[in-house]
Amino acid sequence: MSALRSHFSLAGLGQGARAALPAFPGFIMFAMAFGTAASQKGLSLAEALGLSAFVYAGASQMVGLEIWQRVWSPTTILTIMTVTAVVNSRMILLGATLHPWLKDEPKPRTALNLFLITEAGWLISTRYHSDGGRDVGILLGSGLTLWAVWFVATFIGFFAGALVPEPTRFGLDLVMPIFFGAMLVPLWKGPRPALPWLVAGAVSLVFHALVPGYLFILAGALAGVVAGMLIE
Amino acid sequence: MSGLESVIAGPWGAAFAIGAMMSATFLCRIAGMVVMSRVRITPRVERGLRALPGSIILATILPVVIDKGWPAIMALAATIVAMALTRFELIGLAAGLGTLSLIRLFGG
Numbered sequence: 001m002s003a004l005r006s007h008f009s010l011a012g013l014g015q016g017a018r019a020a021l022p023a024f025p026g027f028i029m030f031a032m033a034f035g036t037a038a039s040q041k042g043l044s045l046a047e048a049l050g051l052s053a054f055v056y057a058g059a060s061q062m063v064g065l066e067i068w069q070r071v072w073s074p075t076t077i078l079t080i081m082t083v084t085a086v087v088n089s090r091m092i093l094l095g096a097t098l099h100p101w102l103k104d105e106p107k108p109r110t111a112l113n114l115f116l117i118t119e120a121g122w123l124i125s126t127r128y129h130s131d132g133g134r135d136v137g138i139l140l141g142s143g144l145t146l147w148a149v150w151f152v153a154t155f156i157g158f159f160a161g162a163l164v165p166e167p168t169r170f171g172l173d174l175v176m177p178i179f180f181g182a183m184l185v186p187l188w189k190g191p192r193p194a195l196p197w198l199v200a201g202a203v204s205l206v207f208h209a210l211v212p213g214y215l216f217i218l219a220g221a222l223a224g225v226v227a228g229m230l231i232e
Numbered sequence: 233m234s235g236l237e238s239v240i241a242g243p244w245g246a247a248f249a250i251g252a253m254m255s256a257t258f259l260c261r262i263a264g265m266v267v268m269s270r271v272r273i274t275p276r277v278e279r280g281l282r283a284l285p286g287s288i289i290l291a292t293i294l295p296v297v298i299d300k301g302w303p304a305i306m307a308l309a310a311t312i313v314a315m316a317l318t319r320f321e322l323i324g325l326a327a328g329l330g331t332l333s334l335i336r337l338f339g340g
Contacts, residue, residue: 021322022321022322022325025325025329043246044246046246047246047250050246050247050250051250051253054250054251054253054254055250055253055254055257056257057257060253060257064249064253068249069245069249071241071245072240072241072245072246072248072249073237073240073241074236074237074240076249077240077245077248077249077252078252080249080252080253081252081253081255081256082256084252084253084256084257085256085257085259085260088256088257088260088261089260090260090288091257091260091261091263091264092260092263092264092267093264093281093284093288094261094264094284094288095260095261095262095263095264095265095268096264096265096267096268096281097264097281097284097285098264098265099264099265099268099269099273102265103269110265111262114258114261114262114265115258115261117261119288119292123285123289126285171307171328171329171330171331171332171333171336172329173300174296174297174300174304174307174328174329174332175325175329177292177293177296177297177304177308178307178308178311178324178325178328178329178332179321179325180289180292180293181289181293181308181311181312181315181324181328182311182312182314182315182321182324182325182328183285183289183321184286184289184290184312185312185315185316185319185324186315186319187285187286187289188286193282193283193286194286196280196283196286196287197283197286197287197289197290198290199287200283200286200287200288200290200291201290201291201294203291204290204291204292204294204295205294205295205298208295216291216295217288217291217292218291219291220287220288220290220291220292220294221284221287221288221291223287223291224283224284224286224287224288224290224291225280225281225283225284225287226280227283227287228279228280228281228282228283228284228287229276229277229279229280231279
């Protein structure tokens, strides 16, 4: 019972770092692709690393490159800010699910944990949490580890991007979807609780066909949550 | 105003852009937590949020996998079978990537 109360342990940090391991391949590929794209786009190393360190959200970093400027104005800053908010709005949902786990935590540590939210890291922690684990150290450990991997892989991609063989050869373009697919299995609790997933998938397919950009993820996720609320 | 504008147009402009992107993203990251601490969480909301992990996975991967065609579907199937048998993510990942590279190697 006391195991089900939120707590924090330093040992959890290392455990969290290990738990994050399955997400490494996807993170490395994505961040390297970003580093490569950033250097091809003419960004400086500091700009590329700054984006990875502080924004730390792959899809929005990629979209940000599309509208990156050599000379900025208040208008272009506002544009990139808005586009970033739209692409990352799905994180609002991720953060909401962490509330029961983090509500009694010290605020600065929660701020750090929330800053480190990514979909992959959140899936790993969600799995741990749904298995009854409540050590916030796991969440922080996996978050910090994935952040470091992301940062280093951006650096490597910035310089070595041209040297990397065609990623499609080893299926590396699909690492992230395959990792997500693997994470789906432990979530399976029978067909009924999975009905909202079907709704989410269908809605995201429709959005993907009709609306350009990454909005299909948010649309599908929201549809899944609404379906979950409606299905008894 | 024109002072700020000229600073933004200068060499520090990129730092402003990164700062703006970081703030927007951080707001998204904390917003869910802030909202949840202020509303009463009904069983209905809880049920909805419980559906989120699987929903986000399907919403993210389904369009990508269908775009990439049958090799991606086979790879995903191999991943899920391996995961169901072993419950070990790295094995699931290896099964998926292995299947995909085999199919592509033989011209799939």
